[in-house]
Amino acid sequence: MSQPVIPIRAAGARSTAFEYFSTKKDEFVGWARKFSLFPYPFVTACCAMEFMAVSSTPYDTDRFGAALPRFSPRQSDLLMVVGTVTHKQAPILRRVYEQMCEPKWVMAFGACATSGGFYQNYAAVAGIDRIIPVDVYVPGCPPRPETVIDAIMKLQDRIGRSHHPILTESF
Amino acid sequence: MDTRASAPLPNPIRPAFERGERDDSVVVSIGPSHPATHGTIQVIAALDGEKVERVDVHCGYLHRGFEKECEDHTWHNLMPYIDRLNYCSGLINDFAYCEAVEKLMSIEITPRCRYLRTLLSEYSRIADHLTCIAASLMELGAMTAFLYLVMIRDYVYEHLADLTGARLTYTYGRIGGLARDLPDGWLKRLGEILDQYEEFVGRIHGLIDRNRIFIDRTRDVGVISTAEAINWGFTGPILRSTGTPRDLRRDAPYLAYAELDFEVPVGIKGDNYDRYYVRMREMDESVYMIRQLMDMLPAGPICVDDRRCTLPPKNLVYTEIESLINHFKLIMDGPDVPPGEVYSAQEAPNGELGFYIVSTGGGSPYKLHVRSPSFVHMGGVHRLLEGYQLADIIPTFGSVNMIGGECDR
Amino acid sequence: MPAEIVDRLRAELASEGREVTLAQDMPVVTVPPTAVRETARQLAVDHAFDLLLDVTAIDWPGRTPRFDVVYHFYSTKHLIRVRLKTRVPEAEPVVDSLRSLYGSAAFMERECHEMYGIVFRGNMDLRPILLYEGFVGHPLRKDYPKQQEQPLVPYRK
Numbered sequence: 001m002s003q004p005v006i007p008i009r010a011a012g013a014r015s016t017a018f019e020y021f022s023t024k025k026d027e028f029v030g031w032a033r034k035f036s037l038f039p040y041p042f043v044t045a046c047c048a049m050e051f052m053a054v055s056s057t058p059y060d061t062d063r064f065g066a067a068l069p070r071f072s073p074r075q076s077d078l079l080m081v082v083g084t085v086t087h088k089q090a091p092i093l094r095r096v097y098e099q100m101c102e103p104k105w106v107m108a109f110g111a112c113a114t115s116g117g118f119y120q121n122y123a124a125v126a127g128i129d130r131i132i133p134v135d136v137y138v139p140g141c142p143p144r145p146e147t148v149i150d151a152i153m154k155l156q157d158r159i160g161r162s163h164h165p166i167l168t169e170s171f
Numbered sequence: 172m173d174t175r176a177s178a179p180l181p182n183p184i185r186p187a188f189e190r191g192e193r194d195d196s197v198v199v200s201i202g203p204s205h206p207a208t209h210g211t212i213q214v215i216a217a218l219d220g221e222k223v224e225r226v227d228v229h230c231g232y233l234h235r236g237f238e239k240e241c242e243d244h245t246w247h248n249l250m251p252y253i254d255r256l257n258y259c260s261g262l263i264n265d266f267a268y269c270e271a272v273e274k275l276m277s278i279e280i281t282p283r284c285r286y287l288r289t290l291l292s293e294y295s296r297i298a299d300h301l302t303c304i305a306a307s308l309m310e311l312g313a314m315t316a317f318l319y320l321v322m323i324r325d326y327v328y329e330h331l332a333d334l335t336g337a338r339l340t341y342t343y344g345r346i347g348g349l350a351r352d353l354p355d356g357w358l359k360r361l362g363e364i365l366d367q368y369e370e371f372v373g374r375i376h377g378l379i380d381r382n383r384i385f386i387d388r389t390r391d392v393g394v395i396s397t398a399e400a401i402n403w404g405f406t407g408p409i410l411r412s413t414g415t416p417r418d419l420r421r422d423a424p425y426l427a428y429a430e431l432d433f434e435v436p437v438g439i440k441g442d443n444y445d446r447y448y449v450r451m452r453e454m455d456e457s458v459y460m461i462r463q464l465m466d467m468l469p470a471g472p473i474c475v476d477d478r479r480c481t482l483p484p485k486n487l488v489y490t491e492i493e494s495l496i497n498h499f500k501l502i503m504d505g506p507d508v509p510p511g512e513v514y515s516a517q518e519a520p521n522g523e524l525g526f527y528i529v530s531t532g533g534g535s536p537y538k539l540h541v542r543s544p545s546f547v548h549m550g551g552v553h554r555l556l557e558g559y560q561l562a563d564i565i566p567t568f569g570s571v572n573m574i575g576g577e578c579d580r
Numbered sequence: 581m582p583a584e585i586v587d588r589l590r591a592e593l594a595s596e597g598r599e600v601t602l603a604q605d606m607p608v609v610t611v612p613p614t615a616v617r618e619t620a621r622q623l624a625v626d627h628a629f630d631l632l633l634d635v636t637a638i639d640w641p642g643r644t645p646r647f648d649v650v651y652h653f654y655s656t657k658h659l660i661r662v663r664l665k666t667r668v669p670e671a672e673p674v675v676d677s678l679r680s681l682y683g684s685a686a687f688m689e690r691e692c693h694e695m696y697g698i699v700f701r702g703n704m705d706l707r708p709i710l711l712y713e714g715f716v717g718h719p720l721r722k723d724y725p726k727q728q729e730q731p732l733v734p735y736r737k
Contacts, residue, residue, distance in 0.1 A: 042204050044211045044233055045576055046258035049302065049339050053328070056321040071206040088712040089211060089232045090733040091180040092204055118251065121236035121726045122719050123711075130735045142339050181732050183712035187705065231710035238695075239719055239726050274604055401630050401656060404684025415656070422659045513604045514634075514652055514663065527650070529638055542634040542652070550687030579710055 030160035035065035037156075039107075040076035042096060045083030047110035050142040059145035064152050073099040078155070079132075084112035085125045097132045103164075105155060108134045109148065111141040184213065187227040191217030196224060201564065203232045209306055210575030212549070214556070214564060221560045226553040230546065233575040241539040245505025246272055246346060249539070254340040256524075256541060257577040259302045260295035262331075263519050265344030270425065271515035271526040272346045275508050276479060283471040284348045289427040290464040291343075292517075293457040294361075297368070298327045299520035299572075300450045300457075307447065307569030308379065311388060316378055319371045326364050333357060346506055347481045348474025358465055365458050372454065380448075389443035393555040393567035396441060403551025407522025407544055408453065409571060412438030412445035419518035430467070431460050446570040453520075480506040505534025514542075521545055521572055545578035585660060592626065593619060608663045613649075616666050617676040620651065624681055629653035629662060632678065635688040637696040641722045645669035649698055651678070668698065677702035695720040 041051055054061055061067045070076035073096045085093055097106070108128055111117035114137045116126035128134060135158070138151040191198055202213040211232035217225040237256070241249045253268045254261040266288045273280060280288070305320035328338040334357060335341040335350065343350050379385050395405070397413040410417055416435040420428040436452035438445025474481040482501055483494035510532045516525035522544030529538040548571055555567050586607045590600040598611045598619065611619050623629040633652040640646055651664040668675060677700035678685040689700040690709040697718040700706065708715060712732065717724050 041206070043206075045235075046255055046339060048210065049258060052302075052306070052321055053325055053338075056318050056325075058322075058325065069206070084233060084235055086232060086234055087729065087732050088183045088234065089203065090731065091183060092232075094733050095180055096204055119235045119240065121240050122724070122729050123234050123236035125731070131733050133736070144338065181714065183714075183732060185707055185713050187707075229709075231708070231712070234710040236719065236726070239724075243726060399683075402683045404632060404682070404688075406631070417656050511604065514606060514661065516633075516661075523633065523654075525633060525652070527634065527636060527652070538638050540634070540636045546687065546691070547633075547684050550684050554683075 026163060029164050034156040034159040037066040037078045038068060038070040038076040039066055039078040039080045040073055041069050041080050041082055042093060043082045044085060044089060047082045047142040050145060051082045054145040054148045059149060061152065066152050076100060078105050078107060080107045080109050081113040081128050082109040084119060085128050086123050087125055090125055090131055094131055105135045106132055107151060108137045110143060111139060114139060117141060184229045186215045188217060188225060191224055193219055209573055212573060218561055223556055223559055223561060226556045228549050228552055230549045230578050233579040237580040238539060241536055245534045246508060247505060250342045254342055255576050257519060257574045258339060259574060260299035260520050261341045262291045262295040262343060263517060266292055267517040267524050268526050269344040269346050271513055271528050272508060274513045274515050275511050275528060275530055278347050278475055278477055280348060281472050281475055282469050284473050286427050286464055286468050287349060290461055293460045296520045297454050297457050298324055300454045303572040304450055307566060310565050310569055316375050319374060323368050323371050330360055330364055347477055352473045368458060389447060389566055392443045392559055392563045394440055394442045395555055399554060403554060404547035405551055408446055408449045412449045413441035414439060419516060419523060425517060431463055433460050443566050443570045507534060519544060541580055543577040543580060545573045549573060549578055593622060606661055606663055608665060610665045613666045613668050613675050617678060619664060620678050620681055623653055623662060628657040629655045631656055632682040632684050635685060635692050637692050637698050639696060639722050647673055647696060647698060649675050673697055674699045674701050679703045
């Protein structure tokens, strides 16, 4: 996980009304963050076709707020690794990941990104979690668009429930 | 999680040049993770302002060890690797490979299989050209065209999923035939999709063909002559856009193409606009061919009745010992292909897709080499890029249709 | 059609060490490695084989000479293909490059070099194309283990 550990209770005793508002604030911030994802589609192979399909009609990721790709790692927060990552591509993936700012999430899209798929040989990295930490794995070769949407929704649940560090500590 | 950059990351390539020809040239690396390069490819360009002086193309970022992997699998088991070569038109890869192995085994496929393979090849060709044109137009800014074309492509994918079980990587070809026959109502839905295709593509023609911006961006950009194209190994729509009607479906007919009535569209200048238009016309010709094939499809078995490669029917496998052993041997050891070598090529949407297979007998290939059109085109694409503007690299690359799985294998 | 092509090729090309056969309806010309460029030039100029389709190699580890280098040509005028084969030993896997005849030979020879180790004399640019800088070995040789990875980025856990 790329998030630092945040205490559930803010330091110092507070009243229950404060706790109620702080929880509501967390939910509101979580809601706002999870529906404004900016994916960076790190596209390599066949899963790109399914990525194109899931971004356009009729499976539209725009309904989930995750449609607008930002092709600069500085401006995006969801790194979708779509397709096989080979050893030649690995330094590029690592560099793109490091250039992204916190908070960031990684989706391993497809069997090849998850575990290398059936390319277990000298050329392919057997799963990108050997190089970068991954938050959600999407199985399938290539995954059906519904699977991708399911993964985005699971990721959104996680984002919605997580705490934003700065807002929580000083609120 | 430690996000500090520890050691500097190694550069996996060695560029051909470090600086440009002039003192104030800028060397820019486009890719390998770039939205508009259709996959992982790196173009190192030396720029004089906006003009591209010199270009060094680096592919190989998707090299997945296809040939080495295939040497370890049986002739049937390696079919999924074959699909993932040109993943936009997976069926054509399957059928080209199956044809090569069938030549080695001297198998003649059944008439129904022949016509059905032709129909599905043309269907895949439509899907590939739709993807290429959709992506190229999107990179030029025409998002509407992209959405229309991907909508039709999605119908095609769902329809093929009804037949083969998968939307994209079908693994539908078998040596000696196909995996299964058409389900009921498939041809009727095919007719509906073709009608919808014509309506949508009519809209694209209306939006794009005489669009001033599109013409300005693609006419006289990426021009190549026929002689140069042949010297650099271009085949397929790129060669046809230069004006020469070289098409394997016409020149060396395979499957059922000899019996079909179709034209081979050619361009005039060999620029981006011609490549776009050749692909649009080829899709129309494919639709025409599919309509002819829908009427010509004969009844009969899908797989040739040859125990060397065709799996016996399941009810026999469960009741007769010979069929059980036959099935077992075919799955575990693979079909026994006699020693020899063969080069067999088909007209893929990108050009000549050839399989060079060397067999020493037994159930696994000794060597399985793919002559991939995209790889050869990458060797020659610098002729299309040098001398034009930086912003022209994107539409030119889109019109060349480099598919990473095929280029890097 | 292939029979008369084979006869014409045999008549014009067959000399010491060169033979022309037919495999699966495709004429195959087998030459010694020193005659590759000359034969390719004859095929291109005299017989109109203007499109170089493919350059690859086959590894026969138990045999000397170890490698077969295989070229495929296509004639856009006569619409036929021909295969050109030669054998090179492991100790000196050198063949003349066809870069001067065909532009497409550049990339294809690079790939053959990095996969098998065949050196194409005359091709100045034999950098790895599908593999990366720092990769040691030639993966498509039969003695390279399939799963031997050479990672560029150190693994995490």
